[in-house]
Amino acid sequence: MDAVRRQRYLKLLGIEAWRPRTAGSAQTEPASCAAPVAEAPPARALPSVPDSARAFSMPRAKPKPEAPAAPAKTAPVRPQALEVPADWTGLRAVVKDCQACKLCETRTHTVFGVGHEQAPLMIVGEGPGADEDAQGEPFVGRAGKLLDEMLKAIGRSRAEQNPQRAVFIANVVKCRPPGNRDPEPDEVEACRRYLDRQIELVKPRLIVALGRIAAQRLLESDEPLSRLRGPLHRYGASGTPVLVTYHPAYLLRSPREKAKSWEDLKKIHRQLQGQA
Template identity: 50%
Template structure:
């Protein structure tokens, strides 16, 4: 192989062979140690990518909001409840005329606190003071003697009461009838009402604003009847009438006085609760016996 072909192959392989050269001064061949270092082959130029747009500068983050100090833990045990006279509750604002009666009724609506029995019954049956009138079948005004010495107050109508428009007509009402008979009273001798005059959907607990709307009706019933005693049936009724959140178990067994007339009030379990917890019937019998004794004492006076 001639020298030119050998050098060509070596160049293609990237090998630069050393060739002797003649020194400019003396013509001697240069030593391999005096050769300039071989220059490595250069890589092909990289393909330039188009410039990417720079992201917009981020807005500075707001300084952290200091957290308020933690509240002191509250005790789950309610404050002791002592026997006392309960001040009358402030009356709810009077609904406008078209909230009390159907559109066909007279626009001259008297204040609830001045209504007679017929006006009060019409007001309750035509009331649209809250959303419960949209789901009720009947409002439940109450039933019994309008001069009763004993007034019983429950929480709200149930499904049976909503269908019939009468209070305590289901299984709980049947038990209440037997409870009254045990102390020598018939249903016709007492007056039975509820804190709420319409059934809450699904028998849920009444909302505070719903009870506030019915407050004037209940207070007017109490004022018209002027009962000697009031028997509160269940948690909702007792806590509303006494303006407290104490449980029935701690409220029962003592006397309270409510309203300007200072009417004695006793608390006992709701008959529906007694159907679920028959072991508590003995305590309800104690409450009923105390009511019967108080009625006999006041009758002798």
């Protein structure tokens, strides 16, 4: 093909420059005909992420909050080995603040005792009830009124100032058992030192135990009331005489037993008069 025709074809094809193939390059396309190859843009390095930022950006499971520890319960101070004062003033103060057993946790007042401190007759009941807990004095409810009538029948009174006709009234425990239940052995044991000291200070000629619980705890016996009532017993190292009779609360529930109670009252009177 002559140069003129070739130039015209090239122009029709839109090829402005042309050069013939050289030997060994038969498969090579003209430079002007080679399709341009787009070069890939240089890879961009990702910016480095600080550890702190990476840790912040990564979602973490929130730790479950720990349940607050329950506050430790502090047990009341129970001075089991506390020395018991040998005088009335000190003894009253110790009993008032006593925490020697669990009864201190539910009481309103301690019930120390009432009456003449050198009375020849000492009455020992079981434990305070609701009225006694509220007022801090033993036998102030219905049973207490009946007890006052019983004492009056033998010429005695808790308010009497004449030692010959006086009486001192106390209980085996100084705090009310919840629900008026029987005092438990450890509660009685915690209060025994107080009762022992009261008996030592009063120096009664006769102790009267009212009801089964008072009699059993006072005499350290498990015998029923029917066997404890009647004979003369002895208390402690001093050998103080003890008589057992019905509790006034029992007599209110069982009025037929009042006749037996009257026999006990006469025996108490004779014992105090030295006629037993």
